[in-house]
Amino acid sequence: xxDMEQAAREAFAQWRGSADSIVVARAPGRxxxxxxxxxxxxxxxxxxxxxxAVYVAARISSDGSHxxxxxxYREGVTYSPGQWPKVRPGHWVSYIAGMIQELPPPGPxxxxxxxxxxxxxxxxxxxxxxxxxxxxxEALRGKPVPPLELAxxxxxxxxxxxxxxxxxxxxxxxxxxxxxxxxxxxxxxxNWEHIPIQSKDTQFLVIDSRIRRQLATSKYNERRAECQKxxxxxxxxxxxxxxxxxxxxxxxxxxxxxxxxxxIRHVISENKRVKAACSAVIHSDWSRLGRIFxxxxxxxxxxxxxxxxxxxxxxxxxELCPGVFGARMMGGGFGGCTINLVRAGEGPAVAASVTAAxxxxxxxxxxxxxxxxxxxxxxxxx
Numbered sequence: 001x002x003d004m005e006q007a008a009r010e011a012f013a014q015w016r017g018s019a020d021s022i023v024v025a026r027a028p029g030r031x032x033x034x035x036x037x038x039x040x041x042x043x044x045x046x047x048x049x050x051x052x053a054v055y056v057a058a059r060i061s062s063d064g065s066h067x068x069x070x071x072x073y074r075e076g077v078t079y080s081p082g083q084w085p086k087v088r089p090g091h092w093v094s095y096i097a098g099m100i101q102e103l104p105p106p107g108p109x110x111x112x113x114x115x116x117x118x119x120x121x122x123x124x125x126x127x128x129x130x131x132x133x134x135x136x137x138e139a140l141r142g143k144p145v146p147p148l149e150l151a152x153x154x155x156x157x158x159x160x161x162x163x164x165x166x167x168x169x170x171x172x173x174x175x176x177x178x179x180x181x182x183x184x185x186x187x188x189x190x191n192w193e194h195i196p197i198q199s200k201d202t203q204f205l206v207i208d209s210r211i212r213r214q215l216a217t218s219k220y221n222e223r224r225a226e227c228q229k230x231x232x233x234x235x236x237x238x239x240x241x242x243x244x245x246x247x248x249x250x251x252x253x254x255x256x257x258x259x260x261x262x263x264i265r266h267v268i269s270e271n272k273r274v275k276a277a278c279s280a281v282i283h284s285d286w287s288r289l290g291r292i293f294x295x296x297x298x299x300x301x302x303x304x305x306x307x308x309x310x311x312x313x314x315x316x317x318x319e320l321c322p323g324v325f326g327a328r329m330m331g332g333g334f335g336g337c338t339i340n341l342v343r344a345g346e347g348p349a350v351a352a353s354v355t356a357a358x359x360x361x362x363x364x365x366x367x368x369x370x371x372x373x374x375x376x377x378x379x380x381x382x
Contacts, residue, residue, distance in 0.1 A: 004055050004116065005380065008071075012057040012112045015069050015076075021059045023139040025379040027131035028053040029117035030124045030173045031206055031339050031371060032330050033182055033281075033289075034296050035274040037304055039167025041227055041267050042188035042243035044274035046281075047169055048197070048204075049177030051372035054115035054128035058136040061108040068096055071114035081108050089163040095126055098161035099133040102153045105140045118208050118367070123337060126162065127170035130154035134175075135379045147176045148190060165224050180373040184278050188245050198284050202325070203347040204339060204371040207318070207354055209310050210364055211335030220332045223306065227267065230260040245271070266303035270296060290325025290341045297328030306333025310362055314338045317357050321350045 005024050013019040028049040035045030061067060066085075069076040070092055077093045079085045087093045096111060111133070117125040134150045145153070151171035158164045172192065173183045181194040227244055234241055234251050241247060244267045252268070255261045273292050280289040297315050301307040311329040315338050318327035323346030330339045342350050351368035359365045 004053065004114070008055040008057040008112065008114055011071050011114060012110075015112055016067075016110055019057070022057050023059065023136050023379055023381050024055060024057045025132045025135035025139065025377075026053045026055045026375065027128045027135065027174045027377040028177060028375045029128045030170060030177065031204065031337075032169070033204075033339070034277045034292055034328075035169070035270060036296070036300060036330060036333075037223060037227075037306065038245075038267055038270050038274070039169035039185075039187045040165065040224055041167075042245035043267060043271045045167075045169045045185050045187060046182050046195070046274050046277050047173040047177070047185070048182040048371075049173060049179070049374035049376065050117065050123060051375055052116045052118075052123075052369075053375045053377075054113065054117055054125060054132045056111060056113050056129075056132040056136045058109050058111040058133075058140060060106065060140060061110045064108055066097075066100070066108045067110045068093055069112045071112065072119065089161060092129065094161045095129045095157055096133050098157035099130055099137060099153065101161075102156055103134060103137045103141070103145070103150075105137050109140065111136065118337075118369075119212075123206070123208075123331070124170040124174060126158065126164075127154055127174045130157055131171060131174040131377055135377060139379050139381065148172070151175050163221075165221050175377050177374060177376065179376055182278075182281055184274075188243065195278060195281050197281060199344075201284065201344050202286050203342045203344055205342050205347045205351055206330075206337050206339055206369045206371055207314055207351065207358075208337045208367045208369070209314060209335055209358070210366055211308070211310055219306070219334065223263065223304065226260060226263045230255055230264050233260070244268075262303040262305070266299045269299055269303075273299075286325050286341060286343075293326030293328040293339070293341055294319065300329055300333065304333075308334060310358070311335070311338060313361060314354055314358055314366070318350060318354050321353050322346065324350055 009019045030047045032047040154171035155168045158166045178194045185192040315327040318340045323343035325341040327340040347370040355366050
């Protein structure tokens with residue numbers, strides 16, 4: 001893998017004529033082992049960081065304007081402080097501009113972004129961009145921001161400037177994730193614990209379907225609204241319940257709408273699966289973790305209805321391959337990636353088999369990534 005930090009410095013120098021006095025910050029994407037659509041319900045999640053990251057090179061601007069450039073999109077934007085760039089919500093510029101709104105630097109900035117987190121694949125490239133930008137802003141401001149506070153700022157940016165009512169999982173793991181560990185996060189208390197992954201016997205394989213979705217324009221926000229509606233019905237008889245984190249199986253029967261029953265049934269069962277997955281990782285019980293993957297996919301498909309035929313095909317086909325413990329869709333849904341738990345050494349063969357079958361059926365070639373131990377967030381100075 002190329003030295004992305006050096007590549008960012010060189011790209012910045014080519015863009016602005018020099019790379020003097022810049023800071024280079026990085027923040028990784030993430031995969032979620034289990035715990036999807038639980039974070040915004042104050043639930044439990046078990047993500048881990050990717051060995052792929054978003055890199056931001058930045059410095060104070062000398063001409064009074066903000067200048068942004070994306071190496072991935074080969075696109076730039078310039079605007080004056082006090083204004084808002086002329087971009088749609090969710091455009092890559094909106095995340096940077098939103099972080100600047102929430103964490104103002106001492107002056108206008110020049111900022112270049114590049115990275116190797118697949119875009120729009122459900123690997124949290126937007127949270128990685130927010131956290132990398134936040135770390136660069138910290139350095140330019142000369143004042144550190146606690147990891148949780150920076151994650152909360154990133155979440156506000158998603159809500160206010162991208163139109164996605166996401167939870168806080170992606171931002172926290174991108175900022176606080178540790179190499180070679182999963183991060184067990186309680187989204188109610190916002191406490192987390194790093195869980196070592198003894199993975200010499202296994203590999204995590206991510207397969208990108210290449211189906212791109214914009215969460216703000218998909219049914220992601222609709223699912224969140226359904227959860228809120230279910231909560232309101234339950235609170236009508238028990239005001240002490242403040243989130244779906246606190247509901248139990250008996251509450252499912254209180255809801256008259258079957259669609260709401262299915263939604264909270266997923267949240268309840270997924271929280272249980274996260275606890276079971278933590279135990280499986282701690283004890284290196286990969287067969288058990290594989291079964292948890294499979295059950296999670298079934299719940300996301302049937303109860304939460306955020307899968308699609310392509311994701312179902314990839315997960316089901318993978319589970320027929322030798323050496324696969326389990327597979328599931330991951331992330332917001334409606335496209336994106338599957339995560340597959342595979343016996344060590346079998347990853348390339350499984351990837352080749354699944355991608356060939358998928359391409360034959362859907363006439364589109366997916367991209368497979370065997371996940372390494374992860375790159376932690378950080379910042380370096382020129």
